[in-house]
Amino acid sequence: MLRLSKKADYALMAMKHLALQSDRGSSSAREIAEQYDIPIELMAKVLQRLVRRGLLASHQGTHGGYQLARLPAQISVADVIQAIDGPVTVTACTTDDGRCDQYAKCNVRDPLWRVRERILTALGECTIAELASEPPTPAPMRAAVLHTHL
Amino acid sequence: MLRLSKKADYALMAMKHLALQSDRGSSSAREIAEQYDIPIELMAKVLQRLVRRGLLASHQGTHGGYQLARLPAQISVADVIQAIDGPVTVTACTTDDGRCDQYAKCNVRDPLWRVRERILTALGECTIAELASEPPTPAPMRAAVLHTHL
DNA sequence: TCTAAATACGACCGGTCTAGTCCGATATTA
DNA sequence: TAATATCGGACTAGACCGGTCGTATTTAGA
Numbered sequence: 001m002l003r004l005s006k007k008a009d010y011a012l013m014a015m016k017h018l019a020l021q022s023d024r025g026s027s028s029a030r031e032i033a034e035q036y037d038i039p040i041e042l043m044a045k046v047l048q049r050l051v052r053r054g055l056l057a058s059h060q061g062t063h064g065g066y067q068l069a070r071l072p073a074q075i076s077v078a079d080v081i082q083a084i085d086g087p088v089t090v091t092a093c094t095t096d097d098g099r100c101d102q103y104a105k106c107n108v109r110d111p112l113w114r115v116r117e118r119i120l121t122a123l124g125e126c127t128i129a130e131l132a133s134e135p136p137t138p139a140p141m142r143a144a145v146l147h148t149h150l
Numbered sequence: 151m152l153r154l155s156k157k158a159d160y161a162l163m164a165m166k167h168l169a170l171q172s173d174r175g176s177s178s179a180r181e182i183a184e185q186y187d188i189p190i191e192l193m194a195k196v197l198q199r200l201v202r203r204g205l206l207a208s209h210q211g212t213h214g215g216y217q218l219a220r221l222p223a224q225i226s227v228a229d230v231i232q233a234i235d236g237p238v239t240v241t242a243c244t245t246d247d248g249r250c251d252q253y254a255k256c257n258v259r260d261p262l263w264r265v266r267e268r269i270l271t272a273l274g275e276c277t278i279a280e281l282a283s284e285p286p287t288p289a290p291m292r293a294a295v296l297h298t299h300l
Numbered sequence: 301t302c303t304a305a306a307t308a309c310g311a312c313c314g315g316t317c318t319a320g321t322c323c324g325a326t327a328t329t330a
Numbered sequence: 331t332a333a334t335a336t337c338g339g340a341c342t343a344g345a346c347c348g349g350t351c352g353t354a355t356t357t358a359g360a
Contacts, residue, residue: 001235012258036255061357064306085151108162111281118272131261211328214335
């Protein structure tokens with residue numbers, strides 16, 4: 001259902017948090033996890049993966065923590081999502097090597113592929129800086145429910 | 151990973167097939183399934199759901215089959231996907247009623263919500279007619295593999 | 301030097317979802 | 331009446347995901 005994983009959610013929340021905290025140095029996994037009600041160990045794992053992907057810088061030991069590795073405006077939502085969930089693949093056959101085993105007869109590969117690119121563009125244009133510039137989502141906007149069946 | 155289900159894939163393939171076959175009357179589930187190497191029973195189930203959602207019209211009995219319920223240009227990829235996979239929800243908390251249990255502290259709801267809308271727009275702009283106007287994907291375009299790490 | 305707090309990382313586990321199968325009922329045509 | 335469809339629910343094996351646990355390593359400070 002075109003849904004991104006919870007880990008990706010957590011990653012984006014953390015990235016935004018770190019963008020807002022960037023002047024105050026680094027934040028620890030525990031700090032972020034507690035603030036957003038995320039299981040600490042899971043948060044840690046997510047942050048670690050972001051470090052491995054070069055989106056975050058970490059500092060070990062007491063008073064250690066995480067920082068953004070680049071300017072918030074230089075990090076896109078797509079970067080974060082792909083760091084956590086792997087490459088965005090709309091179709092199962094769209095593997096890195098382009099193998100389409102049984103899908104030799106598939107008739108929608110190319111169009112879906114273009115759809116994928118559009119989605120990727122949308123995700124790529126939205127940066128962490130953009131997230132951070134938002135109001136911190138004051139109250140749970142119940143009024144804004146829309147009819148999903150377009 | 152923002153991937154749509156195989157059923158949705160099958161649905162799109164069938165819809166395109168039916169768009170191309172529209173002048174020749176209807177096609178049976180068996181017919182379509184065999185042409186694209188899809189398990190017949192699964193194909194049938196997908197087609198039935200498309201009927202229930204009003205995207206296809208069915209005719210029972212011998213020489214029965216399926217037809218598009220509307221003009222190909224009037225059916226979007228979003229329609230098909232949502233008919234099969236349910237509403238497109240980028241985040242888990244985006245349920246129909248807008249409930250966000252633990253996510254009271256979530257700080258990325260609104261921006262992700264806007265991302266969802268952009269994706270939905272992209273899917274909504276691509277119609278079955280557009281799929282059908284494509285060349286039928288001749289050979290598996292191996293050359294067109296791109297670097298997914300944007 | 302010792303201890304506490306932090307990152308790093310892999311193994312594991314239970315629940316959920318997905319793809320696919322099976323079966324029976326109904327409808328339509330020849 | 332027989333063959334061929336659609337219809338629709340029940341079921342299953344396997345993959346995947348969210349989350350947990352345990353342990354090693356690094357670092358700052360008392």
